[in-house]
Amino acid sequence: MNPDDMRRxxxxxxxxxxxxxxxxxxxxxAAGKRLVRRRRAxxxxxxAAAIAALAAAAATPLALPDxxxxxxxxxxxxxxxxxxxxxxxxxxxxxxxxxxxxxxxMAAIGATxxxxxxxxxxxxxxxxxxxxxxxYRYQALAxxxxxxxxILRVDVLEPNAVAAPLRMENLAGCGGPDVGCAWEEAAVPLxxxxxxxxxxxxxxxGDQVPVLGALAELEDGxxxxxxxxxxxxxxxxxxxxxQLAEVALAIPVGQDPPDxxxxxxxxxxADADLVQAFVDGIAEQYPGAEVAAAxxxxxxAQEETEAYAEGYHYGNDGTRVAYADATVDGERVRFxxxxxxxxxxxxxxxxxxxxxxxxxxxxxxCEYTQLDASTGLVHRDSVxxxxxxxxxxxxxxxxxxxxxxxxxxxxxxxxxxxxxALDAIVHTVR
Amino acid sequence: xxxxxxREFREYVQARRPALLRTAYxxxxxxxRAEDAVQSSMIKLYAAxxxxxxxxxxxxxxxxxxxxxxxxxxxxxxxxERSYAELPEGAADADGPEERLAAVAALAKLxxxxxxxxxxxxxxxxxxxxxxxxxxxxxxxxxxQTARGLQTLRDLLEKSDLADQGARx
Numbered sequence: 001m002n003p004d005d006m007r008r009x010x011x012x013x014x015x016x017x018x019x020x021x022x023x024x025x026x027x028x029x030a031a032g033k034r035l036v037r038r039r040r041a042x043x044x045x046x047x048a049a050a051i052a053a054l055a056a057a058a059a060t061p062l063a064l065p066d067x068x069x070x071x072x073x074x075x076x077x078x079x080x081x082x083x084x085x086x087x088x089x090x091x092x093x094x095x096x097x098x099x100x101x102x103x104x105x106m107a108a109i110g111a112t113x114x115x116x117x118x119x120x121x122x123x124x125x126x127x128x129x130x131x132x133x134x135x136y137r138y139q140a141l142a143x144x145x146x147x148x149x150x151i152l153r154v155d156v157l158e159p160n161a162v163a164a165p166l167r168m169e170n171l172a173g174c175g176g177p178d179v180g181c182a183w184e185e186a187a188v189p190l191x192x193x194x195x196x197x198x199x200x201x202x203x204x205x206g207d208q209v210p211v212l213g214a215l216a217e218l219e220d221g222x223x224x225x226x227x228x229x230x231x232x233x234x235x236x237x238x239x240x241x242x243q244l245a246e247v248a249l250a251i252p253v254g255q256d257p258p259d260x261x262x263x264x265x266x267x268x269x270a271d272a273d274l275v276q277a278f279v280d281g282i283a284e285q286y287p288g289a290e291v292a293a294a295x296x297x298x299x300x301a302q303e304e305t306e307a308y309a310e311g312y313h314y315g316n317d318g319t320r321v322a323y324a325d326a327t328v329d330g331e332r333v334r335f336x337x338x339x340x341x342x343x344x345x346x347x348x349x350x351x352x353x354x355x356x357x358x359x360x361x362x363x364x365x366c367e368y369t370q371l372d373a374s375t376g377l378v379h380r381d382s383v384x385x386x387x388x389x390x391x392x393x394x395x396x397x398x399x400x401x402x403x404x405x406x407x408x409x410x411x412x413x414x415x416x417x418x419x420x421a422l423d424a425i426v427h428t429v430r
Numbered sequence: 431x432x433x434x435x436x437r438e439f440r441e442y443v444q445a446r447r448p449a450l451l452r453t454a455y456x457x458x459x460x461x462x463r464a465e466d467a468v469q470s471s472m473i474k475l476y477a478a479x480x481x482x483x484x485x486x487x488x489x490x491x492x493x494x495x496x497x498x499x500x501x502x503x504x505x506x507x508x509x510x511e512r513s514y515a516e517l518p519e520g521a522a523d524a525d526g527p528e529e530r531l532a533a534v535a536a537l538a539k540l541x542x543x544x545x546x547x548x549x550x551x552x553x554x555x556x557x558x559x560x561x562x563x564x565x566x567x568x569x570x571x572x573x574x575q576t577a578r579g580l581q582t583l584r585d586l587l588e589k590s591d592l593a594d595q596g597a598r599x
Binding site for chain 1: 431432434436439440443444447451462464465472473475476477479481482533534536537548551552553580583584
């Protein structure tokens with residue numbers, strides 16, 4: 001068979017079929033956002049309080065699991081390349097701090113990093129604490145956008161009963177076939193390694209791939225073990241062990257992660273306070289209106305609302321909605337308060353594009369006004385589904401989008417509520 | 431991801447998904463599994479999009495789709511594989527059902543990595559080194575997998591022709 005025969009065979013197998021995707025792009029984007037959120041939850045910042053306790057945790061002389069074996073705690077059946085979030089706040093905070101250090105240090109040697117999970121492994125999306133290894137572990141595909149693609153692995157291991165130098169040599173496999181180890185002169189004990197490893201365990205050919213490593217003993221006997229494994233059979237790595245050592249030494253072992261409160265800058269008030277302000281704002285704008293009691297109002301994810309099922313999407317993923325039924329001058333109105341966290345507050349500031357994106361303006365008629373450098377206001381009108389106005393304030397600086405809208409109860413017409421009143425209610429909630 | 435990046439991602443998915451579905455189908459022989467592999471790959475692509483250059487997105491996407499298909503075999507999907515996979519709506523047996531069934535049956539006999547290698551080499555028209563990067567193996571392995579796959583198909587199709595001739599005589 002020649003290439004033409006093969007193409008003919010494939011053509012026959014397809015038989016001119018035009019595949020109709022079962023999933024829409026919207027569904028893909030929504031699922032992608034959920035994945036990003038899960039990863040963020042697993043690597044996001046958290047409290048620093050337990051760090052000291054973590055550092056002082058009893059050391060257990062456990063060897064690292066064999067890298068060729070599954071490290072997925074749920075077993076091979078759970079392999080889905082999805083993040084797992086079984087991490088405490090303190091662990092996620094430390095992991096996030098290490099992520100940032102490795103990203104920066106690898107960028108300095110020209111490496112772009114993307115998520116990677118090997119066969120039978122979960123994808124952690126960054127450093128994660130592995131209780132069995134008693135340390136933080138990390139895996140990523142490095143130099144993704146170049147010819148030299150490689151798997152980067154980093155372990156930050158708590159001390160154990162084994163003397164650090166011996167443990168480092170054991171971890172590196174020094175003394176084994178095709179393993180070259182050398183202790184280097186450095187500010188801390190540093191072992192550099194060059195070896196080969198059999199890649200793709202299910203591949204009968206068992207390709208030998210080059211692996212470079214550096215192990216450093218840092219503060220209080222913590223060991224940083226970094227490895228770069230050539231990924232796609234090009235047979236060589238241009239990165240040096242010295243560069244890997246620099247990455248290892250850049251990991252801020254023993255430091256406290258940044259305080260999330262300080263980094264975030266703004267935290268929304270508690271739900272109960274928001275709801276009370278929402279109800280107060282309605283009453284203030286419409287004196288004499290009958291408004292539901294704040295105690296009867298609760299937030300719910302927009303995906304669980306009837307409106308969402310009807311195709312009325314209040315905002316992006318993560319949007320929560322609270323409803324307050326009211327009677328205004330005899331007209332039955334349902335006010336709603338919608339909250340959406342901004343994924344990356346610095347992305348695009350408060351320009352029109354992100355503001356309309358978060359207000360889901362593709363689905364509605366919107367008018368944008370820039371209030372200041374970090375705040376935008378969207379006046380949104382729903383015409384077809386649940387007609388009515390919504391005032392949505394996009395504050396890039398504090399990372400939240402807050403909107404107040406109104407729809408009629410018992411009528412298909414838009415309620416007699418104007419944007420000025422809604423703007424004022426948003427202001428009260430803020 | 432910025433709104434601009436999301437718009438780019440949406441455009442990329444809309445443009446590339448049908449071709450990726452065909453590639454995944456040729457690798458696994460089942461439109462439902464192909465859809466599953468492509469969808470899971472697109473979700474991963476979304477998560478990596480902000481770090482992905484548009485010009486390298488195709489290479490990355492092929493790799494994760496290929497991994498997703500091969501991973502399905504590892505997880506036991508292959509045990510539920512149907513030899514006569516369903517066609518998507520609107521498909522027609524333009525060359526007659528016999529050719530299609532023979533092609534599908536022959537491809538189904540190939541081990542997954544061999545099959546994926548042949549699809550990448552001869553359907554996607556990728557060179558050996560690019561295929562090696564996607565399959566995470568050496569160029570030598572790609573060449574040997576290709577040779578074995580072609581030989582297996584040749585044997586299968588010859589047997590099929592002989593059987594047809596026997597049935598007609």
